[in-house]
Amino acid sequence: MLTAILIFIAALILIIFEVFDKSLVALGGALLMVLTKIITPEEAVHAIDFETILLLMAMMILVEIAKRSGVFDWLNVKLIALTKGNPLYIFLIFAIVTAVFSAFLDNVTTIILIVPITIALVRGMGKDPKIYILAEIFLSNIGGALTLIGDPPNIIIGSKAKLTFLDFIVNLYPPIFAGILIILIPMVLLNWKKLRPINRNLKELFVTNILIRKITYKFYNIKLSKGFIIKSVATILLTILGFMLHSTLHLPAHIVALCGATILALITSKHVKIHEALLQVEWTTLIFFAGLFIMVSGLEHTGVLEHLAQMILTSTNDLMYLALIILWGAGIASMVVDNIPFVTIMIPVIFQIQDKFVGDPNLTMLWWALSLGACIGGNGTLIGASANVVAADIAKKNNLHISFLGYMKYSMPLTLTVLAACSVFIVFRFSI
Amino acid sequence: MPELISAQFREIEADMGTIELAELVMNALSKSVMSFKFSNFKDFKKQFKSLLADVKKTQPRYAIIIENFYKIWEHLPHDIHQTKKIGFLEKKRIIKNLSKTMKVLARKAREDESKLIENSFGIDVREKTILIYDHSHLLIKTLIKLKKAVDHFRIIVAAQDPDKTTQIIEALGNNDVAFQVVPSYMLSHLGLEIDMVFFGAVTLKNTFNFVMDPGSLNVVSQFHLMKKPIYMFITTDKFSLWKAEVRHSVHIKKSVHEHHCCKKISYEKIKFSHDRVPLKYFDYVVCEDGVFTGRKVRSVYKKKYANRQLMRKQVY
Numbered sequence: 001m002l003t004a005i006l007i008f009i010a011a012l013i014l015i016i017f018e019v020f021d022k023s024l025v026a027l028g029g030a031l032l033m034v035l036t037k038i039i040t041p042e043e044a045v046h047a048i049d050f051e052t053i054l055l056l057m058a059m060m061i062l063v064e065i066a067k068r069s070g071v072f073d074w075l076n077v078k079l080i081a082l083t084k085g086n087p088l089y090i091f092l093i094f095a096i097v098t099a100v101f102s103a104f105l106d107n108v109t110t111i112i113l114i115v116p117i118t119i120a121l122v123r124g125m126g127k128d129p130k131i132y133i134l135a136e137i138f139l140s141n142i143g144g145a146l147t148l149i150g151d152p153p154n155i156i157i158g159s160k161a162k163l164t165f166l167d168f169i170v171n172l173y174p175p176i177f178a179g180i181l182i183i184l185i186p187m188v189l190l191n192w193k194k195l196r197p198i199n200r201n202l203k204e205l206f207v208t209n210i211l212i213r214k215i216t217y218k219f220y221n222i223k224l225s226k227g228f229i230i231k232s233v234a235t236i237l238l239t240i241l242g243f244m245l246h247s248t249l250h251l252p253a254h255i256v257a258l259c260g261a262t263i264l265a266l267i268t269s270k271h272v273k274i275h276e277a278l279l280q281v282e283w284t285t286l287i288f289f290a291g292l293f294i295m296v297s298g299l300e301h302t303g304v305l306e307h308l309a310q311m312i313l314t315s316t317n318d319l320m321y322l323a324l325i326i327l328w329g330a331g332i333a334s335m336v337v338d339n340i341p342f343v344t345i346m347i348p349v350i351f352q353i354q355d356k357f358v359g360d361p362n363l364t365m366l367w368w369a370l371s372l373g374a375c376i377g378g379n380g381t382l383i384g385a386s387a388n389v390v391a392a393d394i395a396k397k398n399n400l401h402i403s404f405l406g407y408m409k410y411s412m413p414l415t416l417t418v419l420a421a422c423s424v425f426i427v428f429r430f431s432i
Numbered sequence: 433m434p435e436l437i438s439a440q441f442r443e444i445e446a447d448m449g450t451i452e453l454a455e456l457v458m459n460a461l462s463k464s465v466m467s468f469k470f471s472n473f474k475d476f477k478k479q480f481k482s483l484l485a486d487v488k489k490t491q492p493r494y495a496i497i498i499e500n501f502y503k504i505w506e507h508l509p510h511d512i513h514q515t516k517k518i519g520f521l522e523k524k525r526i527i528k529n530l531s532k533t534m535k536v537l538a539r540k541a542r543e544d545e546s547k548l549i550e551n552s553f554g555i556d557v558r559e560k561t562i563l564i565y566d567h568s569h570l571l572i573k574t575l576i577k578l579k580k581a582v583d584h585f586r587i588i589v590a591a592q593d594p595d596k597t598t599q600i601i602e603a604l605g606n607n608d609v610a611f612q613v614v615p616s617y618m619l620s621h622l623g624l625e626i627d628m629v630f631f632g633a634v635t636l637k638n639t640f641n642f643v644m645d646p647g648s649l650n651v652v653s654q655f656h657l658m659k660k661p662i663y664m665f666i667t668t669d670k671f672s673l674w675k676a677e678v679r680h681s682v683h684i685k686k687s688v689h690e691h692h693c694c695k696k697i698s699y700e701k702i703k704f705s706h707d708r709v710p711l712k713y714f715d716y717v718v719c720e721d722g723v724f725t726g727r728k729v730r731s732v733y734k735k736k737y738a739n740r741q742l743m744r745k746q747v748y
Contacts, residue, residue, distance in 0.1 A: 084467065126436045199469045202479035203433055203486065209460035209467075210440050217448065217456065 001302040007032045008295055016337060016383075023284035026291025033298035047297030048290045051159040051254045052152075056106075056289070057281055058257035059149060062239060063109050064280040065264050065272050066232035070224045076117045077219045085208030087127065088195045092184065094118050095135040099143030099180055103150045104240060107140045107387035115394045117215075124211040125204065129400060131191050133391055134410050135183065138379050140387045142179045142418070145375035146172055148253055149243060152289070153343040153374040158253060160347045161367050165243035165253060171368050175425040179376060179418040186414065228271045235264040289340070296344045305345060309352035319357050320430040323369040324423055326350070330373025331419045335380030343374050362430055372422045380415040382407045434489035441490050441497070442705055446596065449569025450634050450670060451541055454496045458534045461504075465530055472518050476526070480505065492643045492706055495635045495672040499740075500537050507533040544667040545570060547720035549577050552665065554723055555716075557585040560627040563655070564589055565616060566645035567596040568632020571665045572603045574718075575630070579609045588626065590616040592647050616647060619654060629655045629662045631714070634706065636666065637676040638737060640730060641708040649707040656713045664717045671733055673740035 011029035015022045034044050066072070079097060083089040094114060101110040114136055122129035144151035148158040148165045157163065188195060198204040239260030242249070246256050265274050299305055316322060326346070333342045350366050357363060378385030382392055382404050392402045445453045470476040484501045487494075509529050518526075552574045562585055564571060575587065587604065589611050591597045597613070604611050614622060629651070633642040642648075642664065655662055711717075717729045724732065 124436075124440065126433065199467050202464060202468050202470075202476075203483050205464035205467055206460060206483055207433070207436055207440065209463045210437070210444070210457065213456050213460050214440065214444050214447075217444075 001304060003036050004033065004038050004298045004302040005304055007036070007038075008299055011295060012337060012341065015341070021284060023288040023291065026288045026295065028291075030291040030294035030298075033295055038298040039294070039301050043297065043301070044294045048293045049156065049159055051252060052155050052293075053286050053289055055149065055155055055159070055254035055257050056152065057286055058254065058261040059106060060109075060281045061261040061277055062236065062257065062264055063105055064277045065261075065268055066236055067109075067113075068272050068277075069228040069232040069268070070219075071229045071232050072113045073219055074224070074229065076113070077216050080117070080121060080212055080215055085125070085205065085212055086197050086199075087122075087125070088188065088197060090118070090121060091132055091135060091188065091191075091195050094132065095139045095184060096180070098136040099139040099146075102140040102143035102387075103146040104236075107144045107151060107385065108390050110140050110143075111136065111387045111391045112394070115391050116398075119395065119398045119400065121211060121215065123398070123400075124214075125208050127194060130395075130402060130406075131187060131194065131410075133395055133400075133402065134407065135187055137388050137391045138183045138411070138414060139180060140391075141375055141378045141385050142176055142183065144387075145371055146176045147243070149257070151375045153339050154371055155253075156340070156343050156347065157367050157371050161350075161364075163364070163367060165246055167364075168371070171364070172371065175372055175418075175422045178421045178425070182418050182421055183414050187410070225271060228268055231267050232264065235260055235267070238263075292341055292344050296341070296348075299345065300348050305348045306352060308345075309349040312349065313353060313356060319360055319362055319365070320427065322353060323362075323365045323426050323430070326366055327369040327373040327422055327426060328419065330370050331377030331380070331415070334374045334377030335384045335415070339374040339378050339385065343370060346370055365426060365429055369422075369426060373419070376415060376418050376422065379411050379418070380408075381411065384411075434486045437486055438490040441494055442492075445494070445634065446567075447599070449567075450494060450496060451545065451667075452569060453494065454500060454541065455538055457497050458500060458537065461501075462527075462531055462534055466527055470518060472516055473522075473526075476518070477508070492634055493672060493674075496541070496667075496670050499669060499673065500534075502740075503537060504530060504533050541667070541669065544669060544720035545573070548665060548667055548718055549574050551720070551723055552578060552718050553581060555628075555663065555718070557582055557628070559584050561586040561588060561625050563619075563622075563626045563629045563651075564600070564631075565592060565629075565651045566632055566648055567592075567599050568645075568665065569603075570667070571630055571632035572600060574665055575604070576607045576609055579607075587611040588622065589613045590619055590651060592616055592645060596645060616651060619651065623654070623658050623660075626655070626660060629660055630665065631663065632665050633670070633709075635670050635672045636711065636729070636733065637672045637708075638674065638733070639676045639708075640711040640726075640733070641676075642666070642711065642714075643706050644709050646704045646707050649709050652709050652713045661715045662713060664711075664714045666717065667720050668732060668736060671736055673737050 007029050011025050014020060014025045019025075020028075030044060033039055034041055039047070075097075079093055083093055098110055098114050101113065115133055118132050118136060119129045122132050141151070145154065146169060148154050148163065148168045150168075154168060158165075158168065198208065239256060242251070242256035242260065243253060246253050249256075265272070265277065296305075312322065312325060315325065330339070330342060330346065333339075347370075350370060353366060354363050378388065382388050382402065388407075392407075395402050441453060441457075444456060448456065468476070468479075470479065484498075484505065487501055488498055507529060509525060548570070557578060562575075564575065564587060578585070579587075587609065589597065589600050589604070591613050601611075601613065631642075631644065631648065631652070633644045635643045637643065652662060711726050711729060714726060717724045717726070719729075719732070721732070
């Protein structure tokens with residue numbers, strides 16, 4: 001048991017301090033679990049949740065092909081025109097669009113699509129883009145929590161707990177919408193001087209309008225294929241529809257995603273060579289997931305997770321308190337460690353807790369608590385989620401430094417408030 | 433603010449060309465005025481003047497834009513009360529007036545461009561090899577029209593900044609105009625083959641220097657020494673009709689780069705935005721009013737300059 005714990009903790013430390021790429025660490029940890037005979041090679045292969053991996057891979061292919069059609073650039077240009085250069089509109093529209101995108105696309109992809117254009121636009125207006133980026137980070141993590149495909153923890157939870165795409169939306173929309181308001185309202189109030197309308201200043205209006213026209217011109221100069229865009233949008237919409245109906249269709253989410261990716265790859269084969277799209281799949285992320293599943297399976301074999309479940313179970317006999325413990329535990333842990341390993345560990349623990357409370361109508365609340373805690377907790381620190389790190393990297397490339405503490409000044413109070421709102425939601429759900 | 437406007441102008445000019453930049457600026461100004469909430473006409477004029485002051489401070493100064501601002505100022509309605517709260521109808525009238533002036537200016541710019549292209553048909557390019565270097569959109573348009581009218585000439589593009597060279601390649605390629613590309617530092621090998629050199633410019637200053645793409649001075653000097661005819665294509669609305677400030681350098685962009693070989697080498701890379709090239713190096717200047725020699729251009733410039741000074745005194 002001790003070897004398995006040591007391997008897992010060592011891997012976690014190496015991931016936190018980014019000594020090596022996390023995929024290598026997870027792969028190394030998984031191999032060590034096999035080499036030290038904690039699990040057999042067959043058990044290791046069996047431990048990999050291919051549903052999660054295929055779903056992620058299919059979504060990455062789908063988004064990559066759609067990205068090449070220019071549809072996201074087109075959307076950005078339309079959004080810019082919609083804002084009319086009003087800083088408040090830019091702040092709100094881009095943040096909300098980030099949340100919506102994150103619900104259906106990978107958070108990191110969303111950040112890569114939105115943050116550079118935000119920096120170009122806001123900096124071009126002579127303003128500091130930092131608060132805009134922070135809002136986009138926060139809302140990418142919150143928006144990602146809304147759907148089964150929005151954030152990797154949800155993909156894992158959905159796959160293991162057999163929850164549908166609609167289950168996530170129907171159950172999580174109240175705390176998600178509340179979270180969005182909790183983030184945006186104080187941010188607008190605190191930064192009102194930077195966000196107030198510029199329509200009384202001709203110079204600022206002029207610079208903004210120049211910038212909008214420049215971006216629009218650049219976009220319209222790119223040769224776009226209308227057919228390619230239509231095919232991409234139609235396939236994305238069909239895939240989302242497929243996710244919504246996947247329980248009715250009796251098709252698992254990963255098959256729906258694979259259908260979407262394959263159909264789009266086939267109908268756009270004239271525009272995109274599949275091997276080029278496959279090159280953009282984040283294979284390291286998929287390897288990370290596979291390695292992690294094996295490591296957690298190793299821990300499970302030693303009975304460590306059972307001990308953890310027992311510890312949580314003995315702390316209280318009340319399911320509502322257990323849900324709150326999971327929410328806050330996941331939230332706080334996700335602030336400092338990658339939320340994916342945490343969720344992967346917690347899944348067998350939650351199954352054991354559910355075994356004890358068989359028949360309780362609120363059993364699924366544990367999954368929602370885990371999902372909300374893991375996704376929203378990621379906002380807490382700059383290293384809490386991949387989207388945060390990527391956004392900070394993009395900012396740095398544009399000579400904009402987002403410091404760890406500077407980020408936390410906003411993130412910590414806002415994340416704790418959103419987690420508190422989620423607690424209210426859980427208490428409310430248990431009381432009805 | 434002037435630095436911000438400057439940076440935007442430079443980037444757009446590099447992407448689109450000066451005339452297109454001027455059009456974009458007019459469009460942006462029109463939209464800005466539409467959204468602008470001003471309490472009275474005095475406030476509007478004050479902010480417009482302040483904006484004009486910033487536009488005049490850009491590096492380089494885009495004459496065509498500054499002139500357009502002046503013309504808009506000249507055509508503002510003068511019968512509106514200065515300090516009384518502006519009503520909806522009055523604001524509408526100001527915007528209408530502004531749009532009308534802008535349309536006239538845009539039409540004039542297009543007409544001048546067409547006239548210049550027509551004048552270029554007078555140049556004997558048949559069976560000649562023409563070298564181009566800068567990414568002037570006007571020059572490219574002229575070449576495309578010339579190619580359609582007189583097919584028998586060869587174009588060599590001297591490669592410069594990769595982005596600008598790509599723009600030339602795309603513009604010519606998309607219009608099915610054949611060309612060859614040679615790095616500008618290898619031009620000495622083609623000296624004898626080249627019959628004429630074509631250029632465009634951002635502006636002509638009152639020092640009689642053209643503001644052009646960086647590296648232009650090298651190419652112009654080389655072919656001037658080889659006594660090859662050098663043509664400049666520029667409309668007169670791009671002339672800077674004010675006294676040039678004495679500046680020793682154009683806009684300089686410095687950035688730190690890293691090179692990875694056996695060890696990491698860090699170095700500073702310096703880029704200049706424009707070159708200043710004396711008018712005297714050009715044999716002919718093709719304008720909307722004809723193909724002029726340097727001497728004639730000087731006299732046209734002086735006349736326009738004097739008119740502008742007179743107008744400026746009348747307005748202010």
